[in-house]
Amino acid sequence: MATVKTVFPAxxxxxxxxxxxxxxxxxxxxxxxxxxxxxxxxxTVAEEAQFIGQSVAYGSGNWTIRIRYxxxxxxxxxxxxxxxxRALTPGDAQIITADAFATANTATDTVPGTAGHMKEAAxxxxxxxxxxxxxxxxxxxxxxxxDAGDTATGDGRLVSVTVEYSDT
Numbered sequence: 001m002a003t004v005k006t007v008f009p010a011x012x013x014x015x016x017x018x019x020x021x022x023x024x025x026x027x028x029x030x031x032x033x034x035x036x037x038x039x040x041x042x043x044t045v046a047e048e049a050q051f052i053g054q055s056v057a058y059g060s061g062n063w064t065i066r067i068r069y070x071x072x073x074x075x076x077x078x079x080x081x082x083x084x085x086r087a088l089t090p091g092d093a094q095i096i097t098a099d100a101f102a103t104a105n106t107a108t109d110t111v112p113g114t115a116g117h118m119k120e121a122a123x124x125x126x127x128x129x130x131x132x133x134x135x136x137x138x139x140x141x142x143x144x145x146x147d148a149g150d151t152a153t154g155d156g157r158l159v160s161v162t163v164e165y166s167d168t
Contacts, residue, residue, distance in 0.1 A: 038157035041143035059168040063125040073154030080150040087131035102129035
């Protein structure tokens with residue numbers, strides 16, 4: 001048994017054609033410092049990002065979604081992340097633009113004590129939309145800023161999302 005991992009950096013998100021998507025921002029620590037692209041999720045309204053992948057060698061069981069993020073200004077409070085999956089199997093009687101996402105799985109994570117420090121939130125994704133091996137999928141990540149459990153102020157800066165699942 002092996003764990004299959006797919007890492008999506010912030011730049012791998014589907015371009016945001018609509019409102020409600022977290023904007024891509026590039027952070028810089030100065031002329032000689034590396035630039036870091038992030039998705040800036042607002043603290044007052046729910047914003048999302050979508051990533052496209054293929055469930056190569058998926059076997060069975062829940063997925064783990066790991067969200068690496070840093071806060072722009074918050075040093076206290078919690079941030080609430082939602083993850084939803086939409087799976088499409090070749091040969092399905094499904095129009096690719098009409099399929100819906102499965103019910104969201106969530107995680108509430110306490111933010112780092114220092115603004116700008118990276119942290120990882122993990123979501124167990126059990127609502128898998130009947131995903132099968134080698135399906136095309138869209139993963140939707142939402143910062144649910146409107147939820148009472150999201151108490152952190154300032155943008156949540158998503159650095160990357162990692163999808164993990166078993167091949168057996």
